[in-house]
Amino acid sequence: MQCSIDTYDFAGKKAIVRVDFNVPLNEKFEITDDTRIRAAIPTLKKVLEKGGALIIMSHLGRPKGVTEKFSLKHIIGRVSELLGVEVKFAADCQKAQAEVAELKPGEALLLENLRFYAEEEGKPRGLAEDATDQEKKDAKAAVKESQKEFVKTLASYADCYINDAFGTAHRAHASTALIAKYFPNDKMFGYLMEGEIKAIDNVLKNAQHPFTAVIGGSKVSSKLAVLENMLERVDNLIIGGGMGYTFIKAQGGQIGNSLHEDDLMPNALEILKKAKEKGVKIYISSDTLVCDKFAADANTMVVPSNAIPEEWEGVDAGPESLATWKEVLLNSKTILWNGPVGVFEIPTFAKGTLQIAQNLADATEKGAYTLVGGGDSVAAVTQMGYAKKVSYVSTGGGAMLEALEGKTLPGIAAVME
Ligand code: AMP
Numbered sequence: 001m002q003c004s005i006d007t008y009d010f011a012g013k014k015a016i017v018r019v020d021f022n023v024p025l026n027e028k029f030e031i032t033d034d035t036r037i038r039a040a041i042p043t044l045k046k047v048l049e050k051g052g053a054l055i056i057m058s059h060l061g062r063p064k065g066v067t068e069k070f071s072l073k074h075i076i077g078r079v080s081e082l083l084g085v086e087v088k089f090a091a092d093c094q095k096a097q098a099e100v101a102e103l104k105p106g107e108a109l110l111l112e113n114l115r116f117y118a119e120e121e122g123k124p125r126g127l128a129e130d131a132t133d134q135e136k137k138d139a140k141a142a143v144k145e146s147q148k149e150f151v152k153t154l155a156s157y158a159d160c161y162i163n164d165a166f167g168t169a170h171r172a173h174a175s176t177a178l179i180a181k182y183f184p185n186d187k188m189f190g191y192l193m194e195g196e197i198k199a200i201d202n203v204l205k206n207a208q209h210p211f212t213a214v215i216g217g218s219k220v221s222s223k224l225a226v227l228e229n230m231l232e233r234v235d236n237l238i239i240g241g242g243m244g245y246t247f248i249k250a251q252g253g254q255i256g257n258s259l260h261e262d263d264l265m266p267n268a269l270e271i272l273k274k275a276k277e278k279g280v281k282i283y284i285s286s287d288t289l290v291c292d293k294f295a296a297d298a299n300t301m302v303v304p305s306n307a308i309p310e311e312w313e314g315v316d317a318g319p320e321s322l323a324t325w326k327e328v329l330l331n332s333k334t335i336l337w338n339g340p341v342g343v344f345e346i347p348t349f350a351k352g353t354l355q356i357a358q359n360l361a362d363a364t365e366k367g368a369y370t371l372v373g374g375g376d377s378v379a380a381v382t383q384m385g386y387a388k389k390v391s392y393v394s395t396g397g398g399a400m401l402e403a404l405e406g407k408t409l410p411g412i413a414a415v416m417e
Helices: 035-049 072-083 097-102 132-157 178-182 190-206 224-231 246-250 262-278 320-332 351-365 374-382 395-403 408-414
Strands: 002-004 014-018 053-058 089-092 110-111 160-163 187-191 210-215 236-239 281-284 287-291 298-306 311-316 332-340 367-371
Touching: 002 097, 014 035, 035 053, 035 072, 035 190, 053 187, 072 089, 072 110, 089 097, 160 178, 160 311, 160 408, 178 224, 178 281, 178 408, 187 190, 187 408, 190 332, 190 367, 190 408, 210 224, 210 320, 224 236, 224 262, 236 320, 246 262, 246 281, 262 281, 281 320, 287 320, 311 351, 320 351, 332 351, 332 395, 351 367, 367 374, 374 395
Parallel strands: 002 187, 014 053, 014 160, 053 110, 089 110, 160 187, 210 236, 210 332, 236 281, 332 367
Antiparallel strands: 287 298, 287 311
């Protein structure tokens, strides 16, 4: 049974909270972006305010064992500052019994990086390169077995479990999913998770129509499942960025040097066919900004997207496409945006992506629900200063992508079950 952080009685209880404190550090181990820590603070504060004690757990980076560089001790100062209490530290997440026993209401303890143990992910480490299939199988079985104890130890620290780590919700790891079964009546989502789940539901379950999805980015292959899931739900599908050229080439267009995937052309044609059957309108750029080299000082021109000269490469949507897309977006009641529609990292090629951000901001002002979900579009909207002008900006790249593919995320299912 799933509980709610707002109604749960934390007084005198210890809450073990999975957060995503996987923040970037520089070579001096200083945090260069604390967004992920800030995102979990409302949940952590709530537990303390209600008289609970916090056992905070997270991973940092991809260590293959105990590694100084990936120690969470580097972030204690910042977490303490943002939380407003002196956070204690347990230098081994599996040997924190003494620190946990001393923890009093209103206090917080941060456990060392969960991924210092292979059991967190449940994947074997240190296998010889020439390991046989049987050795690999045995190693996997061994880590799955020792994972049970690992989970049990973490669970033994607390009276209740909160998952507020959306960034790892698509992983069935010890701390993100397996631990939940130890708290059948005392498990819940934190505010960040609740916000993300609501945002996903707003587009996948409760969308107001017209519903438009803008799917961009580099490759069709990485977004195929999202495109297919969207076909079942949207009225309009705008396909932008590098992936658009696979669709254009598949229909016989000349795309010059533009990014494309020949092996995905049959899938592209299938999507176009399905869209027609379902009455979903597909918008692929009719004109394209092309360049003669992949750099800010390149020569550029606008050409029809299906007549790109040889040696030229499509890097952004052209003005005609952007005008069409603008009209579609401003007439939409729900918009999902995943993936930039051009090489936005280079300012000369960022106009299209900037305009999509502007269109989403304008549509939001007109009352539409707008969700920006997934890696680079989130970076674009934040970098361009539009994050506060849309309804929701997701914090989880891979997790959001899998949710948009229609998959059930293990971290969400474990708490809801
Ligand atoms: P993804 O990770 O699949 O969402 O793709 C994001 C990347 O796609 C960004 O780094 C963009 O620069 C890149 N991208 C967008 N449009 C194009 C394009 N026309 N050609 C090459 N790369 C592109």
